[in-house]
Amino acid sequence: MKTTQNDNGWFRRILQWASESESEGADAPEDPEKQEFQEYLEYIDAHDYIEFGAYRYMRYQQRKELGLDEPTSHYTAEPPTPQKKQKGKKSHHKQGVLRKQLRWYQVASVLITCVIFWILCLVVMELPEFGALDAPAWNEVVQRYLQQGREETGAVNAITGMILEYRAFDTFGESVVLFAAAISTILLLRTPNQPLRQRKAGDEILKELSKYLLPIILLFGFYVILYGHISPGGGFSGGAILGAALILASLILGAGEVGRVLTSKRVTYITVFSLLTYAVMKFYSFYTGANHVGWEIPKGEAGHLFSGGFLLPLNLCVGLIVACTMYTFYTLFIPTEEE
């Protein structure tokens, strides 16, 4: 119950004070901290600006002089007289202007939103119709991808061909970005010698449902990754599904159980290994300037899993990187018990 007093942040207090509304809830007037802060705001609004700490110290001194029993209890006497201005220093604070400014921010935010909405509507009016033949997106690039994509990349699914062959370098860069994000999060948030975070296991309904759902989700994630080159799907979407399945598993089994199998060290190893495998497998492409001279790849056939050449392991690498990154984010952001 101690923490409920600190529920509202400073920002919300300021907003509540600016809109002059009485704070909701019955416990609001009994909150001495909030009341003190409101008095402080009114004080600097009426007088001159001083630091909050200086204000509190001044009130504490006054309370002591008045001889109140509890100097920390709620203060009822007259607000203190302002300190005299130093002549040399020019004060930027005008009196009574803070309340107006805060209200002006609200009005300004609504105005800016309206302007952006208007601009976006104008842009949408200018867009070509869906499927129009003279749209700028319909050009030789699309024609080449659709007509010669299968011969050149070996992928039945044109999107995978685009992602893993024509734009392979982009995909590599995205994977590196994900890896860098995961690594920097680990560096920032993980403290060594930290005990395993024990969470109370989820409730019964979640457990019973997940028993049946979890294998299906895992299977579907692997299906989307492995069949990415001959049916809709691919590394990124399948990796996201796999990551969600891992998170669900750590929700039911408790983070400690899954964390014993997938330690952050092991997850990092998997990610690095996948990245290096991807780089090595695409090296021929980067080396020959994406012309594949002398490295003709087998063409994919619909319904045959091992038919797209390198596309299957490439998809698997991307999927593993995405899944591991998602899982890392989750494990690092779950709050500890003592908070």
Added chain:
Amino acid sequence: MIGLELLLLIFLVFCAIATVLCKRLISSIIIFMAYSAVMSLVWFLLQSPDLAITEAAVGAGMTSLLFFLTLQRINQLKGLEQDEDNTKR
């Protein structure tokens, strides 16, 4: 088919407005999940199943999960726990 698309698009606009105007953060996140789920249906109707799968996995799944974690982290889920405690009593 046109009717279904219109219905979905109207639902999208409704969800987008409701996400912004909702008072409680947790309900706006749930509405945002619904938005993403309907959006993946719209992607499918626009004949891009790859995007539909990604939208359903990332938009409805991962993003809202991370949002929930953030809410837990900044102690915005406390009201719910209090409600649960009250109903237990």
